[in-house]
Amino acid sequence: MRVELTEMLWFEEHAVSFSELSDLTGLSPGILEELVGSGAIEPLDPASPEPRFGAAALEAARHAHRLHEDFELDTQALPLVLGLLERIEGLEQQLQALRARLPGRIR
């Protein structure tokens, strides 16, 4: 059976609500609330009464859910780990960008 996929969403372009974010990631509303409160997961529009969450938040919330389930990390430790993971990802991107700029033969 062939299934044609029609709806593909770029992470970057599709924002979700608080409850959708909780549903999508399996992260409980209570923990999500705390992570948003501590700034570990940021909405696109913090001032809005009904905030929307973008790609970075979805990725962070999925990480948070896995780390909570697999390591029993609490809401004290999660922001710390999420922050470090974000920094590592940023550094890896920088490293890749620098590698691309280097001539291939001397790498």
Added chain:
Amino acid sequence: MKYKDYYAVLGLERGASDEAIKKAYRRLARKYHPDVSKEAGAEEKFKEVAEAYQTLKDPEKRAAYDQLGAHQPGQDFQPPPDWQEHWQSTGDESFSTEGLDLSELFERLRAGRGRGGAHGSMPGQDYEIAVPITIAQAYQGTELDLDLNMPEYDAQGQLRRVPHAFKARIPKGASDGQRLRVPGKGGKGFNGGRNGDLYLNISLRPHALYRASGHDLYLDLPLAPWEAVLGTSVEVPTPGGLVRLTVPRNTQAGRHLRLPRRGLPIPKGGQGDLYAVVLIVVPSVAGEQEAALYRQLGEISAFDPRAHFSEEGSYAS
């Protein structure tokens, strides 16, 4: 059903204490967890470790597992006749262990006990797969055939691996590290539970000529010394076809010559740039006449490539 030795996966003896099980899990999770490990095969290894821990950390499941007896890993076995009766409390006559994986058997136990069995709803599982594509595919967009084995609940609430064939359309402009979410195309939810999502993690395969950085591409442009000095015009390959590039006089090695909008397309519109990184290369063997010309050049040239060595402050003082 193939036997898996959960104790061996965690590096433990059968009688290990709960504390030892937790410790072993923590040690291995730290090593192999996909969020923190870059080791090859870490994700697969972590799944094994997590599966073993899920069963052994729960006293009831551990007792059920222990009663299956010890077998060789990978050995075919069936649970003893009274095992099912004892551990399967939902009274579901249709339950059969045939074709089930060991982890699915224990998942089924959990579903039966904890989540109301056939009467409760269960969300489908999310599924995440790596999708390596070529630079040509990223440039033009592509359709990929994906064959997945997804865990799914069947009508009886049993978790089964179901083969799914997908045709996934990757829009043009996908770049390394980007993710696509395909809503509802993960595992099917059971009894009204929502379907899981399918996540596609895009990566670009290495290319013989181009290196990608976001939507920009970098290409090595080797020049002969005289081309770099005198300037020239060269044909440069780009994903969209050959482009003529003017190399100005006195082009230094390492310089980046920019070809605007010749990189990868950007999904929201526009296109990245292509940078030609200048390399000055010399022939590995110079003929007699060439060597004579270079000698002559050396004699008449006033160029000192190391002039800055003798500038003030260049010496260690």
